[in-house]
Amino acid sequence: MGKLGCGIDGVLNEAKFSEPLPWIGVYIAAASLACALAMAADVIHGFRHSKLWFPCKLFTINATSLTIIAVAVKLSVDLNTPMPRGQDQLAKLSSAALICTVMGNSMPSLGTMENKEILSNLVALGILVITVVVNICIQLGTGVIYVFVLEQAIIMFLMLVLLLVFSFSALTVPTIKRYLELKYKKKYEMAQKECSMPKESGQPLVDKLREALMKYWMMAHTCSPQFVMGRSVTCTASGALCLLSAATLAEAMVRFYVMRGSFEFCKGDSDYKWSINLVLLTQAVAVGLGTIAPAMRWFLAINFRCPTRGRKKGCDSNYKLEEYWIKALVEMKECPLSNIPIHHPQCRRILHDAKIKLLNLCIGIQAGIVFMSKVIRFVSVYFMGTILLCYDHGRDWLMKFTPNNSIRNDSGPESPPNYKQDLSRFVLHLEGEDALVDLMMKENRDATDYWWRKAKKRQPKHLMELLELSRPSEGFKGLTEFDSFKVPPLDTEEAPNCWSLSLVTLTSIAFAVPNIDGYSVKHLITGVNEGLVYVRSIEHMHGKLVNNGKAADIVWLSVELYHRWLNVDLRKLSLQGKSTKEILEVLSDSAKNIFMEFKKNNANLCLMDNPSKWPIKVLAANSMYRISQSLLLDYKDKNYETSERLFEAIRVMVSDILAACLTNLQCFISIKCSTSAIEEREESVRHAAHVLGKTEKVLKHLHQKSLPGLTPDQMAVMDEWRSLYKLNSSLCDTPHSELSSPTPREVYLIID
Known part of the structure; x- marks a missing residue:
């Protein structure tokens, strides 16, 4: 009888080692399915509550999700398992695309993290992404990945860009929170003064509280860190990059299943066997569902800024770098090196100069990321403008031939005017978001009334x-x-x-x-x-x-x-x-x-x-x-x-x-x-x-x-x-x- 792991002839029994791989494939598919379900739940929550910027409720970047993601993308870091078939090569590509989807989808979750959480989660995410990129490069060199090379290169590039965007967007979160907290306190005091001012006699208490809640809600919603990140230019850009990675995967899958004869695949079978099809299916579903939220954020941003929609006179051409993007880096640059136990003046000067140069490089990268994000938004608006213009003209042309087109006039001049209070002064916004004030006010003004009416049906x-x-x-x-005062205490x-x-x-x-x-x-x-x-x-x-x-x-x-x-x-x-x-x-x-x-x-x-x-x-x-x-x-x-x-x-x-x-x-x-x-x-x-x-x-x-x-x-x-x-x-x-x-x-x- 041979030793453990060896056959009778003493030769290493490699086939024995690969027997569990199909079940590992099931494990990978289960992790991918968990990601898909969490991202789908966030999409459903966003549609259900009319939050089309899709806050991250279940799927956020944390220790648990990163562990699940690491399991889901195991195929991308598997260096030596042979993957000869087309499905095997596509599964490698879908694993890489899933990481892009995860980063694009979870961008708003940065707003919910504390400073220490942001740092630890970014380090863990960075290690995971760099590991995946390095392993894919090794597989491209060794020939484990030999098909869809261009698609792998595109997704790797998008992965690195998304990691940069994700990381440098996280730097702004503490600054944004401090700024909005100060602004909220001032607006809250103003709201309290307005609510305490005498109004018409006999106004019911409930009506006064409803008016106050509308102001509080407008402030609380517009300064929500997740909403601020969701409407930021970097989040819009990450949505476009995430959509591009999903499109790259879709293009590869269409080419494989429609033009299979144009590919030359190696003969043989993967050690993952039948489970590879399950992995490919679940990861394709996860990428599809996870792309909905980033794509919607991207589309809504360009839909608002597109001049053909009648909201603005021209395309957004503001390429100014707002102060809050680099304020944290500037503060770190000005901070002395007091925590380093080095007392030699020359060594401290060298370290201080190195710190300044490093932070100057980071400021330059941050400025470049913001500029690139605004360029992506401008290009998106430029190309989508034609499509939206055609849609508007087509809709107007069809309405002319609609018999009951009088429905369009329901909100016309003859309809009763809407006497709603102007809450624009309670919209908390950042520098460069002036154009969004009216939109945020109109879309969220009736939220408290909706909840109030919904709760009113369940009176105790x-x-x-x-x-x-x-x-x-x-x-x-x-x-x-x-409880009588006469009862003596125990x-x-x-x-x-x-x-x-x-x-x-x-x-x-x-x-x-x-x-x-x-x-x-x-x-x-x-x-x-x-x-x-x-x-x-x-x-x-x-x-x-x-x-x-x-x-x-x-x-x-x-x-x-x-x-x-x-x-x-x-x-x-x-x-x-x-x-x-x-x-x-x-x-x-x-x-x-x-x-x-x-x-x-x-x-x-x-x-x-x-x-x-x-x-x-x-x-x-x-x-x-x-x-x-x-x-x-x-x-x-x-x-x-x-x-x-x-x-x-x-x-x-x-x-x-x-x-x-x-x-x-x-x-x-x-x-x-x-x-x-x-x-x-x-x-x-x-x-x-x-x-x-x-x-x-x-x-x-x-x-x-x-x-x-x-x-x-x-x-x-x-x-x-x-x-x-x-x-x-x-x-x-x-x-x-x-x-x-x-x-x-x-x-x-x-x-x-």
């Missing part, structure tokens, strides 16, 4: 029915009734109250109340579930009481899905035939036992001195104990012996807490549009528009009620409401209290 009806029980005229009295330090934890604890108690029909309980749970979506958003807005919010989420998950509060089965408890007082005592004792056990186990730690660091289970237990004890204190005075009475009282308390918390929705919508990072701001404004649409009736309902005299920051904190109510109650017990402090129903919040 159960939440609205629950809010009808609230008592704003009594100062949302349930805020103090659910520890020297008391945990602060939290909107969501109080809501889920009260709902847990309501679930355990006996003799309540299932519809009423289900209706309460559904209403609370709808309200918690907005309560959590309001709590996250300030980022306080994080542990309390986590406790509420965990308790609510258990209550909603399993009808349990921690270790207590609420459904079983309600069916045991106990009185309401006994049920409250069981819940109170269970919570107290959990708390005291934790206190006993942590007696020597300072953890108890800081309630914000209490474990989630302990916070939930503390809330259940205080609320159960508060209900027991009022048990006789408010006739809680009756199950229906207790359940209805809890519903009213829940309604008061929800109503008080949701008065912060207007503040939440405003803050949501300003505090998020520039990469996430567009999504934040869209979320705010959805919230406004869904809660329109809630806002109208609460806006008609009197609210306490608290600042916006105080209104977001539950204990501030309770402190104000306690203060007003104590003042009412003193002589002449009516003169010293207004009651809650007499104090109004002025909403700008």
